[in-house]
Amino acid sequence: MQKKLIYCSLLSAGLLILGSGCEKNFLDINNNPNAPAQADPALVFTNALTQTAYIVSVDYLYMNGTQNYYGNSVRAAPPGPNNSNNFTSTDFVTSWTDNYHNLNDYAFIEQSGVAANKWFLVGAAKIMKALNFQMLVDTYNDVPYTEALQLGKNILTPKYDKAQDVYNACIQQLDSAVDILENTTLISEYNPGNADVMFKGDATMWIKFGNTLKLRMLLHEIGVSSQQSTIQAEMQKIASDPTGLLGPGESAMVNPGYATDAATHLNPLYSHIGYSITGAAALVGAAGNSYFIDKLNGYNDTRLGYFYGTNVAGMIEGNPLGAGGNSAASYFGGPLNKLNANNNLPFNFKPPIGFSGTIPKTWGILPSPSQSSIILSSWESLFLQAEAVQRGLLPGNAGDLYAEAITDNFIYLNVFTDGKTFNAHPKDWAAAYLSQNIANVGWQASSANPLQAILIQKYISLCITDPLESWTDYRRTGYPKDLPFSASSSRLYDYPYRFIYPQSEYNTNSKNVAAEGAITPISPKIFWMP
Structure with a gap:
């Protein structure tokens, strides 16, 4: 890809507190932020998506510890x-500054898309703002x-809106975005292409992404009694949209x-x-987590060797969060494994004498330094759909969606061996896994609590790649x-329930942030928490 220098905008004087999150990626230049009219919105769009990828991948990285x-x-x-x-x-200041910079x-x-009749960009930007x-x-x-986003109005101390109101507004914006992107006449005049x-x-993929993001948000607030009519109405819209999820x-990847x-x-x-x-x-x-390793071993989960690599002894070992007694704890899984220079393959796999198969070059959660960044994975979408169907909010078969989600994650990780047997078809490994008569693995074996099975398997599949969604699921469901x-x-x-507002807010927007009351890691809870 030709490396383009992209204008990195920070347009709202009302959020000068935010700093420069765009310095983290290679698409930036240091153009004058006071001359936004000179920026090509398509180039800003490239940079904005790249910055979102950084936010999702890095700004919540430490919650991988919280989630074990x-x-x-x-x-x-x-x-x-x-x-x-x-x-x-x-702590976690960049999760605030980077998001608002990105916004x-x-x-x-x-704004530029409306002015230039580039409606494709308008619809996509609305979806990303909601995210x-x-x-x-x-x-x-x-x-x-x-x-927060009143461009050029010089609002130095933006007021705080109620979290539920923000969610409702974002859902409306997602509806608007889907309407725009489904209007083929409107978006036909311009396509951003590469x-x-x-x-x-x-556009079809953007619509699916917008619908899936809305499904995620609706399920986040499923326990809020005042939102039930909104949830029902929006689920009906999702169900009736032929484009789907x-x-x-x-996967939405950048x-x-x-x-x-x-x-x-x-x-x-x-x-x-x-x-x-x-x-x-x-x-x-950081190292492999002993709780997570034990859980996957208990489920005979072949993905274990794709989340973590082996140590020098050829084993997968870990430590608890908060205690690092095991010096042989594994690192994260992929073709590069510095802890086991003798064998970088999953589970220390050694092809048998006379082996003629082709060993995949990429696998695991760290397949390559040039791998795409996950914004919202297809397996998460399928787990969301399974949960919605199980709750009676969408039509379909929850068990089939559950199996599809797990299989999809096996495919992404490119599961091809359990350390003993070679099989280059991840679907086969997923099918063997799902056939087990183990609760929270096999669907029939999970009939006593299928919702628990959906959420536990979703939890497993989000290892390292989306700890924020995993953290959210635990806070809303337990x-x-x-x-x-x-x-x-x-x-x-x-266990933490939330972040603390950054010190910059207490310094420059003190009246508004003070109105939120005393903030601790456990209070006030996020509005959708029980």
């Missing part, structure tokens, strides 16, 4: 404040919304041309939880019920 996807390593201090659960206004870019794209606000609400609850580094200008193999020619060109997940451009482990304070808390003696709270 990683444990502590003895190689270095553990990453983030997960051990103590004593979050402060200086200003999408607001500019939407950003969903992430903000799910971590902070009430946030600036109505006054400037769209997620769907390459495919993201299906198998239809790839602006990740490459190994420079450190800043690596896929952001790979470079932050995998390896640097020189091949050094990027997150040396699954998995045996999720352990940090084992650290410094733990202040058992």
